[in-house]
Amino acid sequence: MSTAFSAGIRTALAGQAPVLEVEELSVRFTRRGEAGTQAVDGVSFSVAPGETIGLVGESGCGKSVTSLAVMGLLPGRGVQVGGSVRLDGQELVGAGDRTLRKLRGADMAMVFQDPLSSLNPTVTIGVQVTEVLRQHRGMNGKEATEEAADLLDRVGIPDPRRRLGEYPHQLSGGMRQRALIAMSLACSPRLLIADEPTTALDVTIQAQILELLRELVQGSGTALVMITHDLGVVAGLCDRVHVMYAGKIIETAERRDLFARPRHPYTGGLLASVPRLDTPRGTALTPIRGSARDAIPWAQGCAFAPRCDSGQDDCLTEVAGTTVPLEDDGPGRELRCRHPLATAPVAGSPTTSGADR
Numbered sequence: 110m111s112t113a114f115s116a117g118i119r120t121a122l123a124g125q126a127p128v129l130e131v132e133e134l135s136v137r138f139t140r141r142g143e144a145g146t147q148a149v150d151g152v153s154f155s156v157a158p159g160e161t162i163g164l165v166g167e168s169g170c171g172k173s174v175t176s177l178a179v180m181g182l183l184p185g186r187g188v189q190v191g192g193s194v195r196l197d198g199q200e201l202v203g204a205g206d207r208t209l210r211k212l213r214g215a216d217m218a219m220v221f222q223d224p225l226s227s228l229n230p231t232v233t234i235g236v237q238v239t240e241v242l243r244q245h246r247g248m249n250g251k252e253a254t255e256e257a258a259d260l261l262d263r264v265g266i267p268d269p270r271r272r273l274g275e276y277p278h279q280l281s282g283g284m285r286q287r288a289l290i291a292m293s294l295a296c297s298p299r300l301l302i303a304d305e306p307t308t309a310l311d312v313t314i315q316a317q318i319l320e321l322l323r324e325l326v327q328g329s330g331t332a333l334v335m336i337t338h339d340l341g342v343v344a345g346l347c348d349r350v351h352v353m354y355a356g357k358i359i360e361t362a363e364r365r366d367l368f369a370r371p372r373h374p375y376t377g378g379l380l381a382s383v384p385r386l387d388t389p390r391g392t393a394l395t396p397i398r399g400s401a402r403d404a405i406p407w408a409q410g411c412a413f414a415p416r417c418d419s420g421q422d423d424c425l426t427e428v429a430g431t432t433v434p435l436e437d438d439g440p441g442r443e444l445r446c447r448h449p450l451a452t453a454p455v456a457g458s459p460t461t462s463g464a465d466r
């Protein structure tokens with residue numbers, strides 16, 4: 110793998126123009142005769158070269174739909190996409206299929222949660238990896254095979270030449286995930302979106318994959334969007350974190366700030382529900398009460414209010430008809446909450462998945 114950038118260079122990279130700018134992105138699934146589902150509701154974020162951001166939140170909060178919208182992979186029918194997605198300044202919302210297909214693979218790539226469903230089961234791993242190299246890097250067959258074997262080797266797949274001739278079902282879950290990452294590395298994309306890439310894997314493989322992603326970001330200056338509900342992954346990998354709830358970003362902070370001083374009661378609840386290195390043994394974890402299904406529409410107040418222990422009457426009444434705004438909450442921080450948690454610092458960070466930086 111290429112040499113990692115020094116911390117100084119990475120800081121400089123992080124100061125560069127963003128690779129990805131998402132502004133007021135909204136996605137609504139519509140069905141005839143039904144109100145439809147507002148899966149993503151005015152989401153804005155950006156990612157610079159060499160930077161890793163985390164999109165965090167419970168199941169159903171809109172993480173995957175956000176990433177599919179960025180990649181232009183949502184179905185054409187029954188979906189309304191609004192707002193703006195710019196890749197190196199180029200608008201992708203409303204862009205044609207040809208343009209998007211050209212960008213995918215070469216400039217932006219995605220690692221999906223379920224590698225089996227994103228690899229073609231009837232085609233060998235070798236053909237699938239070399240196809241990317243032939244299409245996007247114009248390599249001939251022999252060059253592409255050499256490079257594909259090298260890529261599999263780089264992602265830690267043993268005996269890569271033999272594996273190139275195998276079908277996805279012949280590989281273990283961890284290997285399939287690595288094969289997908291190899292395909293996304295093939296073109297050193299400007300933007301990589303990794304949607305829960307390690308959820309189905311055991312912790313050793315998980316740590317290896319996170320390390321691989323970290324090397325990609327540091328070595329190639331790729332902008333990485335890491336989608337996860339695992340705060341350990343966030344602690345190990347992300348520079349900045351956006352916490353989502355019911356289709357909206359409810360809190361944004363630098364990783365360390367978020368763990369040291371969660372401000373939104375939902376973020377506080379997420380942190381209290383996972384083991385932390387500084388939690389004394391035997392301390393019970395506190396789950397957030399209720400489930401994501403209890404969310405109310407944002408137009409009726411704060412969607413989290415029915416589950417919130419810090420909520421007050423005005424979370425539901427005074428804001429009726431308006432949406433609780435996302436507001437500045439100190440340097441690098443934004444918050445959508447009328448009654449945030451006190452600012453007393455909480456020491457430590459949760460147990461990381463993979464080595465912390």
Ligand SMILES: Nc1ncnc2c1ncn2[C@@H]1O[C@H](COP(=O)(O)OP(=O)(O)OP(=O)(O)O)[C@@H](O)[C@H]1O
Binds near residue numbers: 167170173174175
């Ligand atoms: N094709 C679809 N048609 C209708 N609704 C959909 C569709 N895809 C997703 N949704 C809805 O959009 C919302 C957000 O889904 P999304 O898959 O983005 O959640 P997520 O945050 O990725 O959750 P998870 O952690 O389980 O992967 C959910 O309410 C989901 O039911």
Ligand SMILES: [Mg+2]
Binds near residue numbers: 172173174222304
């Ligand atoms: Mg998802």
